[in-house]
Each structure stands twice: as C-alpha cells, then as structure tokens.
Amino acid sequence: MTALLRATGLWKAFGEREVLRGVDVEVAKHEVVALIGASGSGKSTLLRCLGLLETIDDGQILLADQDISDPRVDANRIRARFGAVFQSYNLFPHLSVLENVTLASRIVHDVPRREAEQRGLALLDRIGLADLAKEHPDRLSGGQQQRAAIVRAIATEPEVLLLDEITSALDPELVGEVLGLVSELAADGATILMATHEMAFAREVAHRIVFLDGGEVLEEGPPEQVLAAPREERTREFLSRFLA
C-alpha cells in the first residue's frame, strides 16, 4: 500500500516546548486513520503541520510523493488539496451557510458561481441542511454548524481530510449526527486523518489507530489491536480512562 500522505521525522517546538518529537505517520488513499492521545500530546499540531497551517522545524511531508514541506512549493496550492475541519467549526459568521460552502470553490478553484452553488446545495441537501442554506451560521445548532463545516471542507473534493477533534465542542446528543456524516464519507472512500476522543467511533470507522504520547508515536495498528490489546503500558493507561 503506497501512502498518499506520508510524514517522516516531524519536529515542532513552540518556544522551549517540543510538541512533536520525530513523528512518522502515513495515510494511504481511501484509508481512515484515527489519532488518539491525551490533550497536549500533539494531535492538533500534527494535523496543522500536515495541512501546512503550521511550519515544521524538521522532517518531511510528502503528498502523493511530492515534498510539500519544501519552501519552494506554493503552500496555498497545497492547502487547497486538503480539507480541514476544526473543533470550534470556524465557519465564517458574516457569510451564509451556502456562501461558506461555496467560497473556496469560487475563489480558489475558479468554479462559476452557479455551478458552485448547485453543488453546494446538493451537498447541503444530502445532510439535510438545504433549508438553512441562506441562514448565517450562528442561527444553526452546534451539530448543524459542524456538519456545514465538514461540507465546506469536502466541497472542493480534497485529497485528504484532516479532522481535528470535530465533536469535542458538541453536546453528546449532537455528536452522533456529525460522526454519522464522517462514517458516510469514509464509506464513500474518503482519505481521512482524524484526531478524536471518540474511541467507539474510532474502533468502528478507522482502519488504523495511531497513539500519540508526548509528541511521539508510541503505538499504532488496527483498532482491534491498539484499542483492545495495546502493547504499551502508556496506551493501556490512556485507554483505561475512557473505559472507566
């Protein structure tokens, strides 16, 4: 299996604090990889570094065998090939839901407005938000906002989706609708790297689990192995807090 996205030896420090300490991670096409680990273990930073939303201090990132960590590549072009969804949605409050969804298509990918809107409406219709397309994001519930944010990320058909704890800010009853959408995308063959605290969901949807601890990959493997029979003591300790 050749990796679509491959990072080797990633280092990243914020001042004195080393957040990533030589991380190797790879995601194959159509693969769903879940990043687990305690808060502060470097999950979010890793996702941001991979999506070129943060500079790295060392290491290399390859997207479809192209070195995207090379400063000579046009980072804007590369970012447009990723889709990113954040914990706090980050929808644009001054734009309608539909405008949020079509913005990148129109501005970055030069899709004509009509075409972008048709596509955007079709996507919103699929997640049952077509009626709210003209509303501004603050009128939506948290779950609706996050689903709209996911649609915004996939509207440009990105090669890799980076999901950063997308259900952490949601009420338990709203988590389901967001994870349901991610499961659908995974079933459709999307390539996903997601940081999550939803272990049951990770077990069900992810093909592989990567356990990050103190900025290093401590353990990785299929969900049934990492979640059910972890090799490392730290992993067991971390998981026991979720089962308690």
Added chain:
Amino acid sequence: MTVHQPSELELDRRRYRRSRGRRSVLVAIGSTLAFALIVWLTIVNTPGWSQVQRAFFDPEIAWASLPRVWDGFLLNLQVMGLSVITVGACALVIAVLRTLRGPVFFPLRALAAAYTDLFRGIPFIIVLYIVGFGIPTIVGVRIPPIVLGVIAVTLTYSAYVSEVIRAGIEAVHPSQRLAARALGLRHGQTMRRIVLPQALRKMTPPLMNDFVSMQKDVGLISILGAVDAVRAAQIIQGQTYNFTPYVVAGLLFVLLAIPTIRLTDWYTARLRTREQSGSLL
C-alpha cells in the same frame, strides 16, 4: 400547523406588562415636562438672561443669517464628502500595509507606522496651516481652498482611521484566518473576503466617532479663507456684533452629526440580528 393559544396565566402577565408599560410612558412624559419647566424658569429668571438671549439666540438675526451660513455649510459638506472617500481609501491602504508580513515589506510597514505616529501627534491646525499656506507658495498656482482642505483632513484623519481599521483587523479571531487559509485562500483573498468584512462590523462605532469628529474639524477650513459656514458666521458677526450666526452654524454641524450617529446604531443593530440568534439582554 396549529396556532398556540396563550394560557390565562400568560394573558394575565401580558396585561400586567402592558399596564406597566403605559405607566412608564406617562411617568416619563410627566417628569420630562416638569424638568423642562423648572429648567426654563430657572434660565429665564437668571439675571442677565436677556443679554445672553440677545447676544446668542436672537431669532431675527438667526433667520437672516441662515441663507449665508447655509451656503457656507455646503462648502463644508463638499470637503467632508470628498474627505470621506480619500480618508477611507488612504486609511485602508495604510492599515493593510501595517498588517503585511515578510521581510520585503519592512520599509512599507515602517513607513506606515511612522506616518500614523506623526499625524496622530500633530495638531490638525498645524497640518492645515502647512498644507493650506505652505503648499500654494511652493506650487505657485492658485489651489482652491476646498482641495487644500481635503488634503489636510485626509493627512490627519487617515492616520486615525487607519489605526481603527488595524485594530478591527486584529480583533478578528485568528481561527477565522486559519479556516480561510486551510481552504487554500491566499493572504490577500483572506483579507478581502474574511477578515475585512468582519473587521468592518467591529470598527463601525469607533469609525463613526472619527467621522463625527471629522465633520466638526472640517469647520476649521475657514482659516484658509474659504467662505464656509464658520467664516460666513464670522462675517455676519462682524457686521452685526451679534454671536447668533455662530450658534446657527454650530447647530447645522450638530444636525449633520445626529443622523450619522443614529444610522450607525441602526446599521450595527441590523448586522447583529442577522448574524446572531436569540435576544440580547
């Protein structure tokens, strides 16, 4: 869909609130009338009131001076109208220059910073003298005072307004920029589509403050010899030895400021209701 019928309890509450509302209005009207009466009687019975009235509030002179003061006021309006455009454009450019990153832009950033420091520090009247009397001596051609006024106002107010714009830009949460860049938008696109529109909403109140302040300072162009509202009032005052024309000119400026202030309140309220659900306590 069935229409909800309010319960007897709710109807009673509504009756109570209505009666309280009526009472509040009546109390407000009553107290305002009583207050106005007391103020009026106090002023009228103050010794020397008649002199004050004659010197500042002579209705005949006010009426007679209005046409000429109004003609002058139109000049103020022109300077103001033009300045709004020039100040807006210059201030935006300066503010954006100050937010540019990267070593190439260092000289531009430094220049913009120096400019805002300098022109926020210099009293407007000095700028007005330098521009109004200095530039014509160098150029050697007659420049209409309206142009000189616009230049002076633009120099000073662009510095103030650019700081307001910059503060507005920085008040937009970084996560918005992050989300925009994650979609592949470039720095300029992110600025234009995401940051500036949101910054504008945050900027409106302080911006209007500067705008009202500018409306008043436009009255200073009278020192350039232009016959604006203030100068017209001064001429009439010289002829009549009565200060009422100044009051007339002052009132015109106040009347101009009020709609601006109300318009801002209305605009910000409208944006808020459109983008936020729920009521504000």
